[in-house]
Amino acid sequence: MPGGWSDLDMLEVGLGGMTDGEYVAHFSMWAALKSPLLLGNDIRKLDAKTLSIINNPAIIAISQDPLRKAVQRIALNTSVPVDSFGIGETHIWSGALANGDQIVIFLNAADTALYMQTTLAEIFVMDGPHGSAPQAKQTWDVHDLWQHGHSRMKLGDAQALLDAESQESRHAVFERLDWFNASTTSYADALAANDERLFGYKVGEVKAGRQSEFSCPTTCGEGLQAEE
Structure with missing residues (x-):
């Protein structure tokens, strides 16, 4: 619905009972589906692992992308090892971003690490079969x-x-790390300026007609950028 948003309820990250990989997958999907990122945990008891997940600027930038378009599932495979509850499947999700880039998510809900692969034809199937x-x-x-x-x-x-005891000391940590700080630069401004901190880390390229393949313990979040 135009002007509407998927509401997947509050995030489970940091509440306990899930693995690190499951939290990463959970946070990635909430952002890519453009569901509001509402923390469900007690932020007074935030631990370092939880903060390292919810403070990923590349994933939050996807959530805040000006195109406001949710990813769509382009592949489903249920012929994979299942867990003790008889559940096992893998997904591939894909969606456009405002600047022409593309977000691709390899979601592994099988009971083992798997290599997952796709093609550009499949990634962009919504733009032409x-x-x-x-x-x-x-x-x-x-x-x-x-x-x-x-x-x-x-x-x-x-x-x-x-551990920082003041706003100034927190800013000092951000500056030491050269970490993106949304309180000083908005995501909209940073995206417009192509701030590299919002685009992850380049790991390779995919040429037309070639497959992309990734080892996915639980989830892989990849961004595609067209070469100049």
């Missing part, structure tokens, strides 16, 4: 939004933020 989308004929840079550098804050640095 059977590889007819113009985006499928481009070369794209692949950016990892979780595993490197500016994406996931190290636990020691997250703890330093939690």
Whole structure:
């Protein structure tokens, strides 16, 4: 519905009972589906691991993307190992961003780590079937939004933020890390300026007609940027 938002209820991150990978998957999906990022945990008891997840600027930038378009599921596979409850499946989700980039999520809900792969034709199927989308004929840079550098804050640095006793000391930690701070620069302004801290870490490229393949313990969040 135009002007409406998916509301998946409050986030479970930090409430306990889930693995780190499950929290990462949970937070990624909330952001990519444009559901409001409402924390359900007690922020007075926030730990470093939780802060390192919810403070990922690349994922929040997807949530705040000006296009305001939710990702769509483009693949479902239930022929994978199941858990003790008989549940097991993998998904691939894809969605456009306002600047022409594309977010791709490999969601592994199987009972084992898996290699997952897709093609540009599949990623851009909503823009044209059977590889007819113009985006499928481009070369794209692949950016990892979780595993490197500016994406996931190290636990020691997250703890330093939690231990800071004043706003000034928190700002000092952000400046020392060169970490994105939305209280000083808005996401809209940073996206317009192509601030690299909102785009994860380049891990490779995908050429037209080639497959992209990733090892996914639980979830992989990737961003595609068209090469200049």
